[in-house]
Amino acid sequence: MAPVLPLIANVFGGESTRLVWSRAFGDSLVNSLLLASGVATFSLLIGLPLGLLAALYRFPGRSPLLLFQALPLLLPSFLLCIGWSNLAASVWPTWFPAPSGFAGCLFVLGLQAVPLPFFGTWAACRNLTASQIDAARLHGGEWVVLRQSVRFCLPVAVLAAVLAGILTLSDPGAPLIFGCRSVAVEIRSSFSALYDFTLAGRQCLVLAGLVILLILPMMIVGLPSLATAMLARQTRPVMPYSHRVLSWVTMLGLVTVISLGIVIPTLGLCLPAVKNPMLGRASEKLLVTSGTTLFFTGGAGVTAILLALCMALVTAKDSRLRLFVLAVAFMLLALPPALAALGVLRMATDAPAQLDWITRSRLSVALILGLRFFPIATVTMMRAVGSLSPSWTDAALVHGVSWTRFHFRVIVPLLMPSIAVGLLLVMVLSAADITTTHLLQPPGEQSLPVAIFTVMANSPEGLVASLCLVYLLSVILLLVAASLLPRFWRRRLP
Amino acid sequence: MKRRSFCYLAGVTIIKGLAGCAGSTSSSSSSKNIVVYTSVDEVFAEPICKRFEKETGIKVQLMPDTEETKSTGLLNRLIAEKDRPRADVFWSGDPVRAAILKAKGVSASYQSPDAKGLPTEYSDPERYWTSFSTRARVIIYNKNLVPEEKKPTSIYDLAAPRFKGKACLANPLFGTMSMHAAALFQVLGHEKATKFFDSLAGNAVKILSSNGEVRRRVANGQFAIGLTDTDDVYVAVKEGKPVGFVYPDAEGIGTLLVPNAAVLIARSPNPDDGKKFIDFLLRAETETALASGEAAQIPLRSDVSLPNGFPFKRVADLKVMKVDYGLLADKLESLSYSFLKDWVDKNL
Numbered sequence: 059m060a061p062v063l064p065l066i067a068n069v070f071g072g073e074s075t076r077l078v079w080s081r082a083f084g085d086s087l088v089n090s091l092l093l094a095s096g097v098a099t100f101s102l103l104i105g106l107p108l109g110l111l112a113a114l115y116r117f118p119g120r121s122p123l124l125l126f127q128a129l130p131l132l133l134p135s136f137l138l139c140i141g142w143s144n145l146a147a148s149v150w151p152t153w154f155p156a157p158s159g160f161a162g163c164l165f166v167l168g169l170q171a172v173p174l175p176f177f178g179t180w181a182a183c184r185n186l187t188a189s190q191i192d193a194a195r196l197h198g199g200e201w202v203v204l205r206q207s208v209r210f211c212l213p214v215a216v217l218a219a220v221l222a223g224i225l226t227l228s229d230p231g232a233p234l235i236f237g238c239r240s241v242a243v244e245i246r247s248s249f250s251a252l253y254d255f256t257l258a259g260r261q262c263l264v265l266a267g268l269v270i271l272l273i274l275p276m277m278i279v280g281l282p283s284l285a286t287a288m289l290a291r292q293t294r295p296v297m298p299y300s301h302r303v304l305s306w307v308t309m310l311g312l313v314t315v316i317s318l319g320i321v322i323p324t325l326g327l328c329l330p331a332v333k334n335p336m337l338g339r340a341s342e343k344l345l346v347t348s349g350t351t352l353f354f355t356g357g358a359g360v361t362a363i364l365l366a367l368c369m370a371l372v373t374a375k376d377s378r379l380r381l382f383v384l385a386v387a388f389m390l391l392a393l394p395p396a397l398a399a400l401g402v403l404r405m406a407t408d409a410p411a412q413l414d415w416i417t418r419s420r421l422s423v424a425l426i427l428g429l430r431f432f433p434i435a436t437v438t439m440m441r442a443v444g445s446l447s448p449s450w451t452d453a454a455l456v457h458g459v460s461w462t463r464f465h466f467r468v469i470v471p472l473l474m475p476s477i478a479v480g481l482l483l484v485m486v487l488s489a490a491d492i493t494t495t496h497l498l499q500p501p502g503e504q505s506l507p508v509a510i511f512t513v514m515a516n517s518p519e520g521l522v523a524s525l526c527l528v529y530l531l532s533v534i535l536l537l538v539a540a541s542l543l544p545r546f547w548r549r550r551l552p
Numbered sequence: 553m554k555r556r557s558f559c560y561l562a563g564v565t566i567i568k569g570l571a572g573c574a575g576s577t578s579s580s581s582s583s584k585n586i587v588v589y590t591s592v593d594e595v596f597a598e599p600i601c602k603r604f605e606k607e608t609g610i611k612v613q614l615m616p617d618t619e620e621t622k623s624t625g626l627l628n629r630l631i632a633e634k635d636r637p638r639a640d641v642f643w644s645g646d647p648v649r650a651a652i653l654k655a656k657g658v659s660a661s662y663q664s665p666d667a668k669g670l671p672t673e674y675s676d677p678e679r680y681w682t683s684f685s686t687r688a689r690v691i692i693y694n695k696n697l698v699p700e701e702k703k704p705t706s707i708y709d710l711a712a713p714r715f716k717g718k719a720c721l722a723n724p725l726f727g728t729m730s731m732h733a734a735a736l737f738q739v740l741g742h743e744k745a746t747k748f749f750d751s752l753a754g755n756a757v758k759i760l761s762s763n764g765e766v767r768r769r770v771a772n773g774q775f776a777i778g779l780t781d782t783d784d785v786y787v788a789v790k791e792g793k794p795v796g797f798v799y800p801d802a803e804g805i806g807t808l809l810v811p812n813a814a815v816l817i818a819r820s821p822n823p824d825d826g827k828k829f830i831d832f833l834l835r836a837e838t839e840t841a842l843a844s845g846e847a848a849q850i851p852l853r854s855d856v857s858l859p860n861g862f863p864f865k866r867v868a869d870l871k872v873m874k875v876d877y878g879l880l881a882d883k884l885e886s887l888s889y890s891f892l893k894d895w896v897d898k899n900l
Contacts, residue, residue, distance in 0.1 A: 082897050143765070147772035234723075234761045237900045250625045251725040251888045253652055255632065334791070403632040411636075418638065492618070497629055501587040501638060502613030511618040512594050514764065518791060 083244050083261065087268070090227050090241040093163055098223030100168030102175050104315060106215040109179025110207050111308035114191070116298040118305075123312045125541050128177070130170040130319040132486045132533055134507070135231035137526060138166055141323030143235060148329065162236035167229070169319035171222035178218030181441070182211040188297060200301060224269055228394035241265055245394065255400070262397045273385070328527045334520030340528045343509055350420065351505040354495060357424020358431060358488035359481040365428070366435035366480065367473070370443040371465070380440065387433030395430060399497040402426055423498045427488035434487060435480045442476030482536055489533070506532070584610055586825045589626050590643040591617045592812060593783070596847035597643060603841065604832045610825050615639070627652065630817070634658045640826030642815040643833065647674065648731045650681035650813035651881035660818035662827055666834040669853045671867075674811045676878055683811035683877075684834050685842040685849040686867065687781045688799060689732050690807070692767060695794045697776040704777050707736075707800045711751035718776035720758040720766050723900075724892050727763060728781055728810050733892055734884035735808050735875045746891060753899045771795050781810065782864055786848040789863060799870055806873035811852060812842075 112124065130138070139162075146156035157165050186207060194203045226232075230242035245265070248258035331337075373380040406417035416422060446469065454464040470477075488495075489507055496508050504512070510525045590597045594616035601612040617626040627649055630642060634657065642659070644650045653659045654676065663679045674683035691704045698704070702714070710719040722729040737745040758775065760766050766778035767785065771793035785797045799807040814830045816823065832838060839851035844859045851858070854868050887893075 082893060085897070144768075147769060147774045235765075237759060239897060239900055247725050247888070247893070249628050251730065252885065253627060253631060253656070255628060400628070400632060403629060407633050407636045496618060499615075500613075501589070501615040504616075508618070512616040514618070517593070517595050518787065519768070 082239075083241070086239045086241045086244045087265075089160070089239045093160065093167070093233075093238070093240060094223035094226050096164045096223075097167045097171050097226050098219040100164060101171035101222050102215055102219035104168075105172045105175030105219065106179050106208070106211065108172075108308070108311050108315065109176040109215065110183055110204065110211060111304060112176070112312065113180045113183035114203065114207065114299060115305045115308050116300045117309040117312075119309060120298075121541065123309065123316065124180075125537050126316045126320065127312060128173055128537060129316070129533070131173045132490055132537075133170075133320070133530075134490050134492055135167060135170055135229055136235065136492075136511075137327055138170060138320075138323040139232050139235035141326035141328075142166060143326070144329055145322065145326035148326075158236050160238050163232040163238045163240075166232050166236075166323070167226050169315065171219070171226070172315055172319060174222040175215045175219040179211045179215045182214040183207055186210060191299075200304065220273075224273065227265060227269065242394070245396070249396065259397070259400070262394050265394060266397065324526075324530060328523045328530075330519035331523035331527055334518060336518065336521040336524045337528070339521055340524035343525060344506060344528050344532070347504055347506040347509050350499075350503045351489060351507075353420050354423050354427060354499075354505050355485040355489045357421065358427035359435075359484040361425055361428025362432045362435035362484040363439070363477055363481050365432050366439040367443075367470075367477070369436055370439035371469075373440070374443050374446075383436060384440070387436045390430075390433050395491055395493045396497065398426055398430060399494040403497060419500055420503060423495060423500075426494055426498060427491060428484065430491065430494060431484045431487050435484050438476055438480035438483065439473075442473050442480075446472065482539065486533055486536055584825075585613060586610055586640040586822050586829055587613045587615065587638055588641045588643055588829060589615045589617070589630060589639040591626060591645040591649060592643055593645075593847070596783070596842065596845060596849075599845055600833070600838060600841060603838075604829060607832070608828060610828065612829070630658050631656050634818070637817045637820050639817045640820040640822045641829050642817060644681070644813040644815060645687075646728055646731055646810045647676075647681060647683055647813045647877040648734070648880050648884060650815045651676070651878055652885075653815055654678075654680040655881060658818060659815045660820075660823075662816040662830060664814075664827070664831050664834050666831040669836065669855070670834060671852055674809070674852060674877060675813075681813040681815045682830070682834055683813050684852055685839050685847075686809045686811035686852055687728070687783050687849060688807050688809055688864065688870070689728065689779060690782055690785060690797045691777055691800050692770050692780050692785050692788070692795055692797045693777040694770050694773050694775070695796050697773060698796075700796075703796065703798060705798055705800065705802070706804060707779065708748070708751075709800075710757055710777065710779065711748070711755045713755070715755065715777055717756040717758075719752075719755065719778065720760050720769060720775040721752075721779040722763045722766055723759050723761060723896060725888055725896055729763065729779065730884055730888065730892070731810060731880060732779065732808055734880045734887055735873060737887060738875055738880065738883055739805050739873060749891075749895050753895065757899075759896060759900055767795075783847050783849065786846075786863060790846075799865065801873075802871045806871040808873045808875065809850075809867065809870075812849070 112120075112127075117123075139157075142157045142162070146158075150156050156162075190206075191203055194206050227240075228242055228245075230240060230246045232238070233240035233243050234246070241261070245258050245261045248254050248261055252258075369383055373383055402417070402422060406414070406422065409417050416425075450468060451464075454468070489505065492508055492511055495505050496511070499505065499508065506525070506529055510522065510529060513525070514522055588597075588601065594614070597614060597616065601614050604610065605612055615626065630637070630639060630653060633639070637658070642650070642653060644653075650659065659680045661679045662682075664682060667675070667682050670682065670684055674686070675681060691707070691709070693703055697718070704710070704712070704715070709715060710721070724730050724733040733745075733749075736748065740748065760769065760778075763780040763784045766775075766780045767788050769775050770778045770780075771788045771791075782797070785795065788795045801807065812833075814833045816826055816830060820826050836851075836853055836856050839849075839853055839856045842849040843851055843856065843862060848863055850864050850867060852867060854866065858866070
C-alpha cells in the first residue's frame with residue numbers, strides 16, 4: 059500500500075474543484091457493477107463445471123488444453139477486443155451480430171475471466187480425497203460425484219468468479235473498443251482528457267473503496283472455506299477417471315472456451331500478418347525489447363515470490379493471519395494499476411536525486427509490478443507451504459538444525475516447482491500490465507507489450523499483427539516452460 | 553563448491569542488475585544524452601532522432617506515447633514529474649497538449665534561431681511552444697461504398713441522410729478529435745457547434761476509440777466515411793486499401809491543421825542540449841524529412857521541397873481553418889467536462 063499513500067495525500071490536498079460524484083460517474087459506476095456481475099456470473103457458469111470435469115476426468119490432450127486455458131488471463135483485453143473487431147470487419151457473417159456495446163464487453167471479458175473460476179475449481183477439486191470420490195461413485199454413480207464435488211468447490215469458484223468480476227472494474231479496454239460506459243473509462247477520461255490528476259485519483263479511491271466494501275462481506279463469509287479448499291494439505295489425491303461421455307464433453311468444452319477466448323480473437327488480431335507479414339521487423343523489435351521485458355517481468359516475479367514466500371512461511375501456522383493476508387491480497391489485486399504507478403511517480407519526483415537508482419530506474423518498474431501481482435504469488439506460495447508435512451519441522455527441531463539451514467537446504471528446494479510456477483505466472487501477468495510499465499519505465503527502455511501499444515496507431519497493420527504474434531508465442535513458450543519445470547525438478551531431487 | 557559458485561553468480565547478477573539501474577538513471581544526466589518525450593508516433597519520430605544523434609553525437613532517449621485511450625498517457629507523466637523532470641524536450645503531435653503544459657507550468661520559453669521561416673500564427677506568442685510540420689483533419693471515405701461524384705466535401709456531410717449509420721469519428725474526448733471539436737466550438741460558436749454535434753448524434757454517427765480505428769473500419773468497409781488525420785489516411789493508402797480523402801469545407805470554415813509542437817521542459821536536466829534538439833526539429837531539413845518519411849507530414853514552410861508523389865497539398869494551397877491554438881486548450885478543458893462529456897456519454 060506504500061506507493062498509494064502519497065497519492066492519497068495528494069488527492070485530498072489537490073487543487074481540483076471538480077465534483078467526484080457526477081451523474082455520469084454514477085451511471086458509469088452502475089454500468090460497471092452490472093458488467094462486473096455479468097462477468098462473474100458468466101465465468102462461474104462456464105468455469106465451475108469445466109474445472110470440475112477437468113479435475114475429475116481424463117480426456118485427450120489434457121496437458122496442452124489445461125495450459126492454453128490460462129492464456130486469456132495473460133493478454134490485455136484491448137488486444138482481444140481489437141481481434142474481434144478485425145474479424146467483425148472482414149470475415150464476420152452478416153446475419154450474426156458482431157460483438158459490440160455492453161453485450162460485446164460481457165462476452166469478451168467473461169471469456170477472459172473463465173480461467174479464474176476454472177482453475178479455482180480445479181485446485182479445490184484436487185483437494186478432494188480419492189476415498190471421498192470412490193464413496194460417492196459407489197453410492198450413486200457419476201451424478202452423485204458431480205453433485206457433491208460442486209458443493210465442495212462452490213465457495214472457491216464463486217470467490218474466484220467474483221474476483222474476476224472485480225478485476226473488470228479497473229479495465230477500460232473492452233468498454234472503450236466496444237463503446238460501453240464504465241467507471242474505468244471515466245477514470246481514463248479524467249487522466250487523458252481532463253489531465254486532472256486529482257480528480258482521477260479521487261475517482262480511483264472511490265472505486266477502490268467500493269471494491270473493498272464489496273469484497274469484505276464475501277471475505278468474512280467465504281474465505282475460511284477458500285482457505286480450507288485451496289490451502290489444505292492433500293492426503294491421497296483423486297486420480298482422474300476415464301468416462302466414455304464426460305471425458306469427451308470435458309475436452310469439447312475446453313476446446314470451445316479456448317477457441318472463443320483466445321484462438322479466434324488472436325486469429326483476428328494476427329490476420330493482417332498473413333497478408334503482409336513483417337516478422338523480420340517484429341523479431342528485431344523483440345530482440346531490442348527482450349532484455350528490458352525480461353528485467354521488468356523477471357524482477358517482478360522475483361519480488362513477488364520473495365515477499366509471498368516470506369508471507370507464506372510466517373502465516374503457515376496461524377489460520378487467522380492467513381485469512382487476513384488473503385483478504386488484503388484480493389483487495390490489492392482489485393485496485394486500478396494506475397493508482398500505485400502514479401503514486402510512485404509522485405514519490406520519485408519528491409525524493410532526492412540520490413535515490414533515483416531505486417525510484418526512477420528499471421528496478422522501480424520491477425518492484426511495483428511485483429507488488430501489484432504479489433497477491434497471485436501469495437496464493438501459490440501459501441498453497442505450496444500448506445502442503446508441506448509438519449513432521450519435517452519436528453524432525454529439524456529434534457535434531458537441532460538451525461532455522462536458516464532447515465529452510466534453505468530443505469524447504470526451499472522442496473518448494474522449487476511451486477516457486478518456479480509462481481514466478482512464471484507473475485512474469486506473464488506483469489508483461490500484460492501496460493499502464494504501470496508505461497508510466498514508470500525509464501526513457502529509452504521499453505518492454506515488448508508497451509512497444510506494441512506505442513506502434514499501434516500508425517504502423518502498418520502487418521507489423522502490429524506480427525508483433526502480437528511474436529508476443530503470444532513468447533508467452534506460450536513461458537507457459538510450456540512453467541508446465542515442464544515441476545517434472546524436471548522432481549527428476550533432479552534424490 | 554557448487555553452493556559457493558551459485559552464491560558468487562547470484563551476487564554478480566544482483567550487482568550488475570543494480571549497476572544497470574543506476575546506469576540507466578545517471579546516463580540521462582550526462583551532457584551527451586537527452587530525454588525526449590513524444591506523442592508523435594514512434595515510427596515517425598525515431599528516424600528524426602537518429603539523424604540528430606548522427607549529426608550532433610548527442611544520444612536521444614526517446615519515450616513514445618500510446619494512443620490516449622490505451623493508457624493514462626505521457627502528458628500525465630510530464631505533469632507528475634514537473635518539479636524534477638526527467639524529460640528535456642516534449643515533441644508534441646499537436647499544439648493543444650503543448651498549451652496544456654504551458655498552463656500547468658511544465659514548459660519553458662525558448663526562441664529558437666531555427667524557427668525562422670515558420671509561420672508564427674501556429675506557435676505560442678511567448679514561445680512556450682513552436683509549431684512545425686503539420687497534419688490535417690480530413691474525411692476518409694471507402695471508394696467501394698462511396699462513388700466519386702457523391703464523396704463528402706464538408707464535415708456537415710457526416711450528418712447527411714445518405715451517410716446515416718455509415719459515418720464514424722474518434723472519441724472527441726481524446727487525441728486530435730478533441731482538438732477538432734474544440735476548434736469547431738471556437739470557430740462556429742457554441743450554438744452552431746452544439747447543433748452540429750446533435751445532428752451527428754441524430755445521424756447515428758459511431759464513436760470509435762481512435763483515429764486508427766476510424767481508418768481501419770472505413771478501409772474495411774464497415775463504415776463509408778470517417779473523420780481522421782492525414783497520417784492515418786496515408787497508412788491506409790500505402791497498404792493499398794480502397795480509400796480516398798477530402799479536405800473538408802474548402803468553401804466554408806476550412807480544414808483544421810494539426811501542427812507538431814516543440815516544447816522545452818522547464819527545469820530539465822539538459823536544457824542546452826534540449827535546445828539543440830529543438831533547433832534541429834525546427835529546421836527546414838527536418839520538415840523535408842517528415843514530408844519524405846512514412847509520416848508524409850505537410851511542411852509549414854512554403855519553400856520546403858516536397859518529394860515526388862507527395863499525397864497532400866501544401867498549406868498555401870489549402871483553405872485553412874482560422875483558430876487560435878493557444879485558446880484551444882482552455883476551450884477543450886471546459887468542453888471535456890461539460891458538453892462533450894455529456895455528448896459522448898449519451899452516444900457511446
